[in-house]
Every structure is written in C-alpha cells, then in structure tokens.
C-alpha cells in the first residue's frame with residue numbers, strides 16, 4: 001500500500017466541512033483553488049515567511065537580527081502591510097534576543113514525517129524548534145498572528161492537535177521529551193483597539209506625532225465635547241515603521257508580541273498523542289478509502305455528493321466559502337446539481353478554479 005500523507009490543515013478542514021476538504025485538497029489530484037486567489041501572501045504567511053528567514057539567519061550567524069537586516073532588500077522581500085512589517089520588527093526587537101539568550105535555535109519550518117500506522121504519515125512543520133539552555137530539552141515555538149485576545153489564543157493552541165503533534169514530532173526526532181510549547185502571539189489591531197505598532201494616539205502639544213495642521217475634531221460645531229480628546233493617526237505618515245518600532249519602549253512591544261508558554265507534562269502528552277493518532281488513523285482511512293472510489297477523469301459534483309458529505313459550514317472566519325459555486329445556488333440556498341456541473345467544467349478548464357500547488361515535498365511523491 002502506498003503512503004497516505006496528511007497535515008494539520010487538511011485534517012481540520014475535513015471536520016469544518018468534508019466537501020470543502022475534498023475540493024481544496026483532493027479534487028482532480030491535488031485540489032482546486034480559486035483562479036482569482038491573490039498572488040501576494042496573506043498577513044500570516046508574510047509574517048511567517050519573514051520570521052523563517054530571520055531564524056535561519058540567527059542559526060547561521062548566532063547573533064540576533066537588527067532593523068537593518070529586516071530591510072526589504074536584505075530580507076529578500078518587502079512587506080505588503082505596515083502592520084506585518086511592524087509586527088516582524090517588534091518580534092525581532094522584543095522576543096528574538098530573549099529566545100537566543102535562553103535557548104539554542106535548532107530549526108525553522110523543518111518538515112517532520114510521523115508514521116502513525118496503516119501507512120498513514122502525518123506531516124508536521126513546527127514554526128521553530130529550540131533547545132532550552134536551562135533544561136536541555138527541545139521545545140516547540142509557534143507564531144500566531146491574530147486579532148483575538150492573546151490569552152485566548154494561548155488556551156486554544158496549548159491543547160490543539162497542532163501543538164500535540166508538533167511536540168510529539170520533536171520528541172521523536174531528538175529522542176527526548178518535549179519540554180514546552182511556546183506560542184508567540186503577534187497581536188494584530190482591530191478598528192476599536194488599533195495596534196500601537198502602526199497607530200499612535202496623540203493630542204495637541206505631544207510632539208513628534210502632531211502634524212502642523214492638526215485641529216481638534218472632537219468638538220461639535222457648538223463647542224461641546226464629543227467625548228474623545230485623542231485622535232488616531234497612522235504613524236506611517238510621520239515616521240517609518242522600523243524607526244517607530246525600534247524607538248518604542250520594550251514594555252509596549254512585549255504587549256504586542258506576548259509569549260504564552262505551556263510546560264508539556266509527559267504523561268498527559270502521551271495520552272493526548274495516543275488519542276490524536278487514533279483519530280488521525282480512523283479519519284484518514286476513511287478518506288483514503290473514499291477517494292480510491294473516485295475517477296477524476298469522469299466524475300461530476302453529483303457523483304461526489306454521494307460519496308462525501310457537506311456540513312454547510314459556509315461562513316466560517318466571517319467569509320463565504322470559496323467553493324459555493326460548486327455546492328449550491330446562492331440565490332435560493334438550495335443544491336443545484338446542474339449549476340455545480342457547469343462550474344465543475346469551468347474548473348477543469350481553469351477558468352474559475354486552478355490546480356492547487358502542494359506545499360509539502362512529500363505530496364509530490
């Protein structure tokens with residue numbers, strides 16, 4: 001039997017909506033993505049990719065990066081948003097020196113393959129693996145850019161399948177227990193609570209953030225206060241983001257890139273790993289068996305519907321699932337096989353959907 005490869009994203013996608021996983025990861029071989037998918041990286045991918053470069057450089061040179069090293073030309077690519085640029089600078093200034101003082105950095109974005117039985121292989125890729133100078137144990141470091149509250153993220157990820165399997169991958173490779181899982185939160189701002197990385201509050205008389213033409217706008221025409229004296233202004237208009245971030249007090253940066261550490265209890269971790277592996281084996285055996293029944297040269301959405309269920313989890317993350325054209329008629333919210341078949345043909349010709357490019361080397365096998 002040939003190996004069956006699975007990673008965390010497709011595994012969890014199958015629980016969110018099995019039909020969505022089928023289309024995204026398996027349709028026509030390696031899955032379909034919308035042809036109009038933007039070529040630039042999302043904020044999360046952009047931050048991860050910059051931090052991977054920074055970490056690899058730290059492994060090589062053994063010294064933390066500086067603001068100059070993060071210049072677009074030195075980093076190999078620029079940033080598409082001031083927020084992602086600011087967060088990478090904040091992490092490098094606030095967290096990287098601490099990490100290098102207390103840990104040896106072993107790898108960044110290294111691929112780990114875990115054989116979970118029945119020829120099923122779990123592909124794990126921790127953001128970073130470090131070794132504690134205090135305990136000598138390997139530890140997992142994950143980056144999470146989020147608009148949610150940092151402590152909420154910590155709770156969610158400490159017990160997530162991703163953390164459990166990444167810790168297991170690391171302990172298997174180094175033949176030692178994994179000491180801890182660290183979540184480094186990169187806190188994105190919201191409309192209500194903008195991040196100090198890209199925005200500052202200012203008021204008249206507080207240089208250097210007050211433009212010369214500043215006028216208080218918090219009074220109504222009749223002179224009564226609306227309630228807020230402070231205004232928000234984009235720092236980028238006044239200073240460069242790197243200049244701003246490296247001038248901020250470290251305490252302000254620590255709040256923007258907080259670290260949430262969880263010790264890994266070997267006994268509990270063992271039970272969690274056993275549960276996770278059982279679940280992976282059962283679910284992936286179903287996927288392997290179901291997909292073996294599909295002939296992608298002739299199948300249609302109607303055939304697929306009889307094999308893989310939909311959960312209609314169509315509005316997760318506050319956006320409409322990109323596969324709705326292959327699922328239902330949005331005008332009537334009813335399944336419309338004829339319409340789906342027409343979109344399927346368009347998908348084959350790559351007008352609306354294109355083939356997904358696998359991002360794990362094992363998938364190419």
Ligand code: SF4
Nearest residue numbers: 017020313314321327
């Ligand atoms: S549109 Fe809804 S039912 Fe269809 S794949 Fe997406 S989430 Fe599932």
